[in-house]
Amino acid sequence: MPAEVLADSSRATRKLAAVLKLEATLRGVATTAIAARLLVHETRSLIGYRQGVLLGCSSRGRWRVRAVSDVVDPDCGGPFLLWLRAFVPQWLLTHGGRGPQCIVAADLPEGQRRPWLEWLPGFGYWIPLESIRGHLMGGLLLFCEKPLSQDKSWLLEHLCSSYSQSWERLVLLEQRTLFWRVAVWMTPGRTAVLTTVLVVTLAFVPVHLTVLAPARIIPVDPMVISSPLDGVVAQVFVQPNQEVDAGTLLFRLEATELRNRHAVALKALEVESANLEKAQRKGFHDDRSRSEVSLLQATVAMKEAEAQFAAQLLALVEVRATKAGVVVFNDPNQWLGQPVKVGETVMLLADPRGMELEAWIPVADAIALDPGARVLMFLNIHPHQPLAARLRMADFEARQAPDGFLGFRVRAGLEAEGGPVRFGLRGSARFQGEAVRLWYFLLRRPLAFLRQQVGW
Numbered sequence: 001m002p003a004e005v006l007a008d009s010s011r012a013t014r015k016l017a018a019v020l021k022l023e024a025t026l027r028g029v030a031t032t033a034i035a036a037r038l039l040v041h042e043t044r045s046l047i048g049y050r051q052g053v054l055l056g057c058s059s060r061g062r063w064r065v066r067a068v069s070d071v072v073d074p075d076c077g078g079p080f081l082l083w084l085r086a087f088v089p090q091w092l093l094t095h096g097g098r099g100p101q102c103i104v105a106a107d108l109p110e111g112q113r114r115p116w117l118e119w120l121p122g123f124g125y126w127i128p129l130e131s132i133r134g135h136l137m138g139g140l141l142l143f144c145e146k147p148l149s150q151d152k153s154w155l156l157e158h159l160c161s162s163y164s165q166s167w168e169r170l171v172l173l174e175q176r177t178l179f180w181r182v183a184v185w186m187t188p189g190r191t192a193v194l195t196t197v198l199v200v201t202l203a204f205v206p207v208h209l210t211v212l213a214p215a216r217i218i219p220v221d222p223m224v225i226s227s228p229l230d231g232v233v234a235q236v237f238v239q240p241n242q243e244v245d246a247g248t249l250l251f252r253l254e255a256t257e258l259r260n261r262h263a264v265a266l267k268a269l270e271v272e273s274a275n276l277e278k279a280q281r282k283g284f285h286d287d288r289s290r291s292e293v294s295l296l297q298a299t300v301a302m303k304e305a306e307a308q309f310a311a312q313l314l315a316l317v318e319v320r321a322t323k324a325g326v327v328v329f330n331d332p333n334q335w336l337g338q339p340v341k342v343g344e345t346v347m348l349l350a351d352p353r354g355m356e357l358e359a360w361i362p363v364a365d366a367i368a369l370d371p372g373a374r375v376l377m378f379l380n381i382h383p384h385q386p387l388a389a390r391l392r393m394a395d396f397e398a399r400q401a402p403d404g405f406l407g408f409r410v411r412a413g414l415e416a417e418g419g420p421v422r423f424g425l426r427g428s429a430r431f432q433g434e435a436v437r438l439w440y441f442l443l444r445r446p447l448a449f450l451r452q453q454v455g456w
Contacts (some may be wrong), residue, residue, distance in 0.1 A: 036067035056138040203439035214431035215359035219350030225338040236332035262310035269303035360401040379427040
């Protein structure tokens with residue numbers, strides 16, 4: 001009896017020494033790949049099983065076979081490993097728990113029991129590899145011909161905790177190895193050199209000069225509707241941005257004076273015509289009256305011309321559209337009672353399909369812009385839907401803008417029209433100039449200011 005107790009004690013001591021040796025070896029491993037092969041091969045000396053498989057689980061829940069006992073390079077595309085990789089997450093859905101668990105093939109559903117018995121013995125043991133926070137990082141599957149004894153089941157509890165701690169350490173080490181190596185390699189001298197190289201490289205990256213300017217939508221080549229006479233606007237019949245047809249009455253001037261002038265001209269023509277008729281009747285027997293006929297005929301002709309001219313002026317008081325289009329002007333109430341001169345612009349008549357943008361670029365922000373340069377306009381009402389355009393023309397010399405500053409007027413044709421675009425809309429336009437180096441793009445304004453101050 002003492003000899004048997006001594007033998008059991010010796011076996012327990014050897015097994016404890018094997019566990020401690022395995023744990024020490026595991027602590028010296030640097031990668032999870034080596035640790036996976038170590039676990040599936042060296043655990044056999046402690047437990048005793050026919051086959052072992054270690055699977056890893058990523059943070060996204062994807063399972064992958066990391067090592068198989070007695071196999072140097074397992075074929076992860078083989079039918080057995082493919083089935084096992086699909087079986088583990090399915091089994092964990094119903095048996096997922098902390099600590100080792102025994103899997104009995106006879107207790108599995110028919111769909112899982114048949115392939116299990118085709119490739120594996122009747123019993124399996126699941127040793128989860130969990131982080132300290134309880135996140136599953138993988139698991140070790142041990143397949144045995146018969147159930148394990150009680151002392152080996154207790155040993156599995158210890159190995160589960162030990163393996164989990166070592167596996168978590170290696171996973172975290174691999175996740176931060178790259179950053180750690182870079183941090184160690186990046187000495188202050190190397191950091192300065194790399195920073196200098198990076199800055200110099202970025203300084204020569206080509207970028208396009210750009211400039212922002214306030215812009216608005218205007219018509220392309222509109223027809224100017226001006227006042228045909230000196231007078232006062234009596235009535236406006238259309239509204240801003242209203243579509244009109246040819247012949248539509250746009251506005252009318254005050255016609256009282258012209259109407260009276262026309263009436264006076266007609267009355268004067270009537271009087272002179274009566275005098276001419278009277279002189280013609282007297283001319284048959286009065287030589288003096290006969291001599292006045294020629295003079296009176298000239299006077300009648302002059303009065304007829306004055307009456308026709310007065311009629312023509314009276315017809316001009318109503319201004320009509322000569323073609324179809326959209327009328328562009330400000331508030332019609334501002335024109336009521338407004339005195340106008342001959343040729344003074346009252347409104348524009350534009351083609352609704354012909355739109356372009358107009359902007360004023362301040363002299364201080366001006367860049368070189370060639371015809372066809374890219375332009376993006378961000379409307380105030382739809383800033384998230386920029387309008388693409390191409391530069392059509394730009395002023396050669398700066399002049400005073402409507403807002404009072406000195407700038408260059410530029411116009412760009414819209415590439416795609418429609419949607420919410422209409423005449424008069426305002427926004428900001430970004431003009432793209434020539435390609436320059438990044439250092440010049442960043443230092444252009446400071447250098448210009450320095451040159452103005454220093455004079456070089």
